[in-house]
Amino acid sequence: MDYKSSGVDIEAGYKSVELMKEHVRKTMRPEVLGGLGGFSGAFSLAKIKEMEDPVLLSGTDGCGTKVKLAMIMDKHDTIGIDAVAMCVNDIACAGGEPLFFLDYIACGKNYPEKIAEIVKGVAQGCLQSDAALIGGETAEHPGLMPEDDYDLAGFAVGVCDRKEMITGENLKEGDVLVGMASSGVHSNGFSLVRKVFEMTRESLETYYEELGMTLGQALLEPTKIYVKALKSLKKAGITVKACSHITGGGFYENVPRMLVEGTHAVIEKDSYPVPPIFRLLAKKGEIAEQMMYNTFNMGLGMILAIDPAEVDGAMEAIKAAGDVPFVVGRIESGEKGVTLC
Secondary structure, eight states: OOTGGGTOOHHHHHHHHHHHHHHHHTTOOTTEESOTTSSSOEEOOGGGGGSSSEEEEEEEEEOTTHHHHHHHHTOOSSHHHHHHHHHHHHHHHTTOEEEEEEEEEEESSOOHHHHHHHHHHHHHHHHHHTOEEEEEEEEEOBTTBOTTOEEEEEEEEEEEEGGGOOOSTTOOTTOEEEEEEOSSSTTSOHHHHHHHSOOSHHHHTOEETTTTEEHHHHHHOOOOOOHHHHHHHHHTTOOEEEEEEOOTTHHHHHGGGGOOTTEEEEEOGGGSOOOHHHHHHHHHHTOOHHHHHTTSOTTEEEEEEEOGGGHHHHHHHHHHTTOOEEEEEEEEESSSEEEEO
């Protein structure tokens, strides 16, 4: 008996690491100490000393059941972007700059080429957010997971000066809500998506005129990363008073998280275009409008609260970063919560 006969292939693990090295190398920042393969990832904090009151921010998340679609379509090179996005967007939402990321892949069987494709996507997400991929783990779970299945999660650490944290404490009536366009469903609500559409290769490869692509292409579109847009706003001297990353729970759960007591968010649903994938989901699944807004991002991946005098500058800064902004509502005085009208 040996480890391989029990279902764990150590040699495959070595090959996976070799195949992923070229992707990981592209994400390196000057602060990274050492290389891939150590027992821990090392990152210098020398630059943080320049801040008055540095605060570390962290985020951890996965891609949910979106990985099931990647498995069905046998397309694994973008799901890693989703894992990074879910973590670094949360850090950016608090005013932080992501510094580094670590991934965790659990699989039934280690297929080195597949693992390398997953990590390729993780590395791409890190490049989009200027974060270094400084470590990770690939764990084979024979007998616990089917051989072709895997799950992906990650952990990110960021930093900001305390005075630059986005806390919502100065939010007031009259502040303007600016939304940034999402790239689609992102990484939340896929358990409902999988109830609406048949999860077969044939179904996912079906072309829909209203989508302009196949269903699988629309659903696997990676989660938008907003780190550079938030950096662009900071560079332009724009103060983001409050920020909400629209993830699981949609508008009704996430928008109130950016508010302080005595403030109420009002969002106008017709102030921006809702992407066709959401209209198709609602139609095919006969999903009520409120449930759609309570589950999905409906075309807005992040919502910011900006002083009215800075809205024009904010719109330009977001566009300069390559994102698409919309003025979508306002802050009113009232009970903490959100109204969609």
